[in-house]
Amino acid sequence: MSYLPCYNVIYHNADMNQETSLDLSDNEIEIVLHDLVEVHGYDFVNYSRASLKRRINRLVANDKFLSFAEFRYRLRSDDVYFKHFVEEITVNVTEMFRDTQFYRTLREEILPVLATSPLIRIWHAGCSTGEEVYSMAILLQEARLLQKSLLYATDINPAVLEKVRAGVFPMNQMKQYSENYILSGGKNDFSSYYTAQYNAAKFDEQLGKKIILANHNLVSDSSFNEFQLILCRNVMIYFDKELQERALKLFDDSLEPLGFLALGSKETLKFSSISHKYRQVANKEKIWRKIR
Amino acid sequence: MAGPFDIVVIGGSAGSLSMVLQILPYLKMDIPIAVVVVFHRKSSEDTTLIELLSHRTEFEVKEVDEKDLIRPNVVYVAPADYHVLIEKDHTLSLDVSEKVNFCRPSIDVTFESAADVYGKSLMCILLSGANADGVQGLKAARDKGGFVVVQDPASAEVSYMPQQATEQLPVDLLLHDDNIDVLIDCLRLPKR
Structure with a gap:
C-alpha cells in the first residue's frame, strides 16, 4: 500500500472465505469455443465474451465440475450434455409486451x-x-x-x-x-x-x-x-x-x-x-x- | 496493491442516491477515470435520473448503450432491466439474462466482470441498500487486486447491503459523508 493515502483506511477482521468453485480462464473458454465448432458445429466465437464467460462459469459451478478437463471431455463427448449446454448458455429470458x-x-x-x-x-x-x-x-x-x-x-x-x-x-x-x-x-x-x-x-x-x-x-x-x-x-x-x-x-x-x-x-x-x-x-x- | 485507478464502479440500492450526489461534484476533468453506476431502479423511461446526475458533475453522464467504449471523464449509468458487463476491449455490453439477487441490473454482475478486466486498476464502491447484491462482486474485485470501498453502514440510509459487505470481507475504505475527499485522493494517484 505504498502509494495509497493510508490514513483512514480501515480493515475489518472478516474471514476471507475463498470460493472453491472452478472458474475457467479466458484461455480455457477459447478452447471450449473451439471444441464447440469442431465437434458440434456450433459457433459462439463471436458472442460477447463477458456474458458468455459468465454463463459458462455459472454452468460449470452448477454442474459441479471439479476440473476443466472433466468439463471439456463431457462437452465434447456427450451430446445430451451439449444440448443442455446450449439451453443454459443461450439467454431465454423474455416477456409479453416488454417495453x-x-x-x-x-x-x-x-x-x-x-x-x-x-x-x-x-x-x-x-x-x-x-x-x-x-x-x-x-x-x-x-x-x-x-x-x-x-x-x-x-x-x-x-x-x-x-x-x-x-x-x-x-x-x-x-x-x-x-x-x-x-x-x-x-x-x-x-x-x-x-x-x-x-x-x-x-x-x-x-x-x-x-x-x-x-x-x-x-x-x-x-x-x-x-x-x-x-x-x-x-x-x-x-x-x-x-x-x-x-x-x-x-x-x-x-x-x-x-x-x-x-x-x-x-x-x-x-x-x-x-x-x-x-x-x-x-x-x-x-x-x-x-x-x- | 490496488491502483492507480482507471475505473470506479459504484453499486447502490435503496437510499444510495444521496451519496452518489455527494461524490459527483468531486469528479473534475483532471481525474482521468471512468465511472459506471449500477442503481437498482425501476424504469428506464425516466430520463430524469441522468439529468439529475449531470447537474452535479463536470463529467459527461449517459445511460449505457450497448458496445459503448469506456472513456475517462464519463459516468455510465446502467439502464433499468439490463445487466451491464465489461469486455476485455473496454467496451460495455448489456445482458437481459435472469435476475441476480432478484435484481437486473445486478451490482454483482458488473463488479465481477469489471474485476476480470481491470484487476488492480478497479475501485468498487458499494452503497446503501436493503439487498445482499454486490458482496460477491466485491469479493471478486478483491481477489483480483481491486480496491474495495463500502459505505459505513452506520451512516447509510439502509444499512443492510453495506453491512453484509463489512461482515464478509475486508474493506479498504469505509466511506461516510465526511471522508469523500480521501476517496478522491485515491483516484488522483498518478498513472504509472
Missing part, C-alpha cells in the same frame, strides 16, 4: 401499414420461448389481421421452440403481462386470451395457428424468405460487432422494400453498414424502415 411503448407503436403505426398487404410475413429472429410471438399474434388478432399473417419464429435453441409450440406460460407472470398489455394500448380483458391450468396459462390455440417454428442460427444460416417485418430484440446484444454486422446483413437480405426492422431498446442500426438504407420511424422506438 409497452414499443408495442403501442407497432399497434398504432406499423400494423396499419402492414394491413395493406395481402399476406403479412413476420419473422421473430431469436424468439426464445415465444412470449413476443404471442404478443404479436394478439396485436394482429385485435387488428383483424391474424388470418392473413404468418409468424415465423426461429431460435438457435431447439428446446425453446417446443415451448413456443405449446403456448403455455407461467401463471405467475400474467398479472405483469396484463399490465403491460393495457399500457401498450390493449383494450380487451387480457385473461380472455388464455385458460388457467394450475400454475400455467395456456394461450388460445387460434393465436398459435399462424406461427411457423424453425431452428435457425443467425451465425451460420442464411435468409429463407422475405418479410414485411423482422423483430430481433435483445439478441444482438450478445454478439460482437462482426457478428452483429452479419446478422444485420441477413435481415437486410430478408426484408422487402419498405419493410420494418425492430430491435431491442438499447440496440441500434446507427453504426452498421446497412444504416444508410434505413430510416428510423418517427418516435424514439427502435424500429427502422427500409427505404432503399
Whole structure:
C-alpha cells in the first residue's frame, strides 16, 4: 500500500472465505469455443465474451465440475450434455409486451401499414420461448389481421421452440403481462386470451395457428424468405460487432422494400453498414424502415 | 496493491442516491477515470435520473448503450432491466439474462466482470441498500487486486447491503459523508 493515502483506511477482521468453485480462464473458454465448432458445429466465437464467460462459469459451478478437463471431455463427448449446454448458455429470458411503448407503436403505426398487404410475413429472429410471438399474434388478432399473417419464429435453441409450440406460460407472470398489455394500448380483458391450468396459462390455440417454428442460427444460416417485418430484440446484444454486422446483413437480405426492422431498446442500426438504407420511424422506438 | 485507478464502479440500492450526489461534484476533468453506476431502479423511461446526475458533475453522464467504449471523464449509468458487463476491449455490453439477487441490473454482475478486466486498476464502491447484491462482486474485485470501498453502514440510509459487505470481507475504505475527499485522493494517484 505504498502509494495509497493510508490514513483512514480501515480493515475489518472478516474471514476471507475463498470460493472453491472452478472458474475457467479466458484461455480455457477459447478452447471450449473451439471444441464447440469442431465437434458440434456450433459457433459462439463471436458472442460477447463477458456474458458468455459468465454463463459458462455459472454452468460449470452448477454442474459441479471439479476440473476443466472433466468439463471439456463431457462437452465434447456427450451430446445430451451439449444440448443442455446450449439451453443454459443461450439467454431465454423474455416477456409479453416488454417495453409497452414499443408495442403501442407497432399497434398504432406499423400494423396499419402492414394491413395493406395481402399476406403479412413476420419473422421473430431469436424468439426464445415465444412470449413476443404471442404478443404479436394478439396485436394482429385485435387488428383483424391474424388470418392473413404468418409468424415465423426461429431460435438457435431447439428446446425453446417446443415451448413456443405449446403456448403455455407461467401463471405467475400474467398479472405483469396484463399490465403491460393495457399500457401498450390493449383494450380487451387480457385473461380472455388464455385458460388457467394450475400454475400455467395456456394461450388460445387460434393465436398459435399462424406461427411457423424453425431452428435457425443467425451465425451460420442464411435468409429463407422475405418479410414485411423482422423483430430481433435483445439478441444482438450478445454478439460482437462482426457478428452483429452479419446478422444485420441477413435481415437486410430478408426484408422487402419498405419493410420494418425492430430491435431491442438499447440496440441500434446507427453504426452498421446497412444504416444508410434505413430510416428510423418517427418516435424514439427502435424500429427502422427500409427505404432503399 | 490496488491502483492507480482507471475505473470506479459504484453499486447502490435503496437510499444510495444521496451519496452518489455527494461524490459527483468531486469528479473534475483532471481525474482521468471512468465511472459506471449500477442503481437498482425501476424504469428506464425516466430520463430524469441522468439529468439529475449531470447537474452535479463536470463529467459527461449517459445511460449505457450497448458496445459503448469506456472513456475517462464519463459516468455510465446502467439502464433499468439490463445487466451491464465489461469486455476485455473496454467496451460495455448489456445482458437481459435472469435476475441476480432478484435484481437486473445486478451490482454483482458488473463488479465481477469489471474485476476480470481491470484487476488492480478497479475501485468498487458499494452503497446503501436493503439487498445482499454486490458482496460477491466485491469479493471478486478483491481477489483480483481491486480496491474495495463500502459505505459505513452506520451512516447509510439502509444499512443492510453495506453491512453484509463489512461482515464478509475486508474493506479498504469505509466511506461516510465526511471522508469523500480521501476517496478522491485515491483516484488522483498518478498513472504509472
